[in-house]
Amino acid sequence: MNMYLGRGKKIFLSVVVGSMLLSSFTFVNSFAATSEETILGEGLIGDVNDDSKVNSIDLACFRGYLLGMPGYSNLKDKIWAADVDESGEINALDFAYMRKFILKGEMFPKEKNLSNIRHAPKFAETTMPVVKATEKDNVIDFSCGYQYTVALKDDGTVAAWGNDLKGSCQVPSGLKDVVDIASGLWHSLALKKDGTVVAWGDNSFGECDIPEGLTNVKAIIAKSHLSVALKEDGTIVVWGDNVSNQDKVPENLIDVKSVAISDTIIAALKEDGYVVSWGKGYGTDLKMPEGLKGVKEITGGANWVAALKEDGTVVAWGDSDFCNTYLKDLSDIKAISAGWYHLSAIKNDGSVISVGLGTYNQNKVPAGLPKIAAIFAGDNRTLAVSETGEVTGWGDNAFLQNQLFPDLSNVKQVSFAGLSAALKEDGSVVVWGNNRDAETETLPETFGSDIKKVGSAVCNVVAIKEDGSVVAWGSNSRGQCDVPESLKNALDISVGFEYVLAINEDGTVIGWGNNDYGQCTIPEDLNDVKAVAAGRNFAVALKNDGTVVEWGNNEYSQLSLPEGLSNVVSISASSEHALALKEDGTVVAWGNNRDGECNVPEGLTGVVAVSAGMSHSVALKCDGTVVAWGNDYFQQCSSIQGLKGVKAISAGGVGTEVIMDDGTVQFYGKDMGLIYKNIWIK
The missing domain is CATH 1.10.1330.10 (Dockerin domain)
Known part of the structure; x- marks a missing residue:
């Protein structure tokens, strides 16, 4: 119908x-x-x-x-x-x-047997279609916090990903029976079907301190450091940051249908279509337009509020400069959602507009967007869900918060370097991250289900197939996708910045792509090689006799091999440093040590794998625990220190991906890729 x-x-x-x-x-x-x-x-x-x-x-x-x-x-x-x-x-x-x-x-x-669990739509006219995130996970609602995303699944559980600086992604263990979600700056709320509320994340202003005895809640709202609960009786409860007197709820306020929050204003939409607004602004005009009625939806930005009227027009108040510059003369609108300084809206024909500041391209709607059924704006970005359940994100994506993570189960190898690639047990490949210069968003058919090793870099994915042939996808700006015809039965591959290294069946090395620093100029007489590692602009090769050979850029002494290095069983190279794992389970590091990435922890033994990130290093021990050192600005080291049950590691940029014993992939730190066009593909 x-x-x-x-x-x-x-x-x-x-x-x-x-x-x-x-x-x-x-x-x-x-x-x-x-x-x-x-x-x-x-x-x-x-x-x-x-x-x-x-x-x-x-x-x-x-x-x-x-x-x-x-x-x-x-x-x-x-x-x-x-x-x-x-x-x-x-x-x-x-x-x-x-x-x-x-x-x-x-x-x-x-x-059809209608089996999708449905909950009361939030406050928009539209109802979000079910998003099939993985074979087992169906998403029915999203919420956008600051650089992190929270998703409600149809089984009543919650998932979160993105920037976890303040515990925003640490969903309480065992949380279930959830029917609604909301996210503020660094905290999130979940409404359970019994009418109670659960909170997690930053609690600097008491935003996670649920008022004692709070029950019979039917909806929740969060913004910045503030939390609001809408109760069954149409009243509201406010807690958290009170810098603008937002908790001064007008007396006798009842019959509230929905609530919008900004840093300075709270607005309540009543069942009769009238709006009540209160708060205390700094440099803002808090006065709500006189005679405002016939409102069907409200949403709050940084220090402004917008109201969608029944006639499809939008009225806004608060920051007068912003409202007068960007939010005037909007019409034919069906649904609205506010970020900090942008408003995204669905029009009646299913198209989308985003107006406001564009610091992170949050005001630039991707071309070719299908008809949209639901929209979720937050901080400096927007997520849109099409009528067929497809998710598209734009704006700030520094922590991959705009992407649905694919089905990362039964994974046996992972590569992380801007673009991430996971090789699954069935030989298929999953790719996600920054495909800035790729001509298409999907892997070519040559990436079938017969892959035995995969490598990735900022703009490329390269794989060895079971028959030894090599396939490449992504940017070809320096010829890095032009696999040499002379490469036969490849034994190993490694992807650097705009170049690739591979071991031929005879133990020699072939390089192609960017050769500005001689990284593709293989040393004469180099043979009997069993592994290669491509740094940013330098290359490392491990021979069968346990010795190491290097070439390329030496600006940071990354070619200065430690004297007497031998009995090496594994190597890894990153931006400006390299790691070697020795037969006795110890680790050697050399190159740029600006952030301590070459300061191997004293007494570190029993190591079975090493991986070098841009300025941090990671080691996997034989007992399945992880040790990390170097730059920890994005918790790429501290967040995985002592992690247990790990069977493989891959450090890249300022983050680390690990494969757990159960074959699932977990991500810690931050992604290198920023705003560019992002992908979620199998």
């Missing part, structure tokens, strides 16, 4: 079916007492009373609610589970579908 059914047709059908509600009163209730239950499955649309069944009890509950009968008003939020026709509205048509199914066995629309 069309989601946007014509008003006249809907009214006519509602009247007809409404009479059915009244005429079937006695019959329905007697049926509820005597009929056998029809079980369709768990989490069903139509399951009003949450008993994992769709039956005549649900029909009776739904009918009582629609008729406004006493005792059924408590179903206000749960009733959204009965939006059978997926129109975004609850009406007598939904009752008719349920009644026909239960009494006559007729299937729901489109003859």
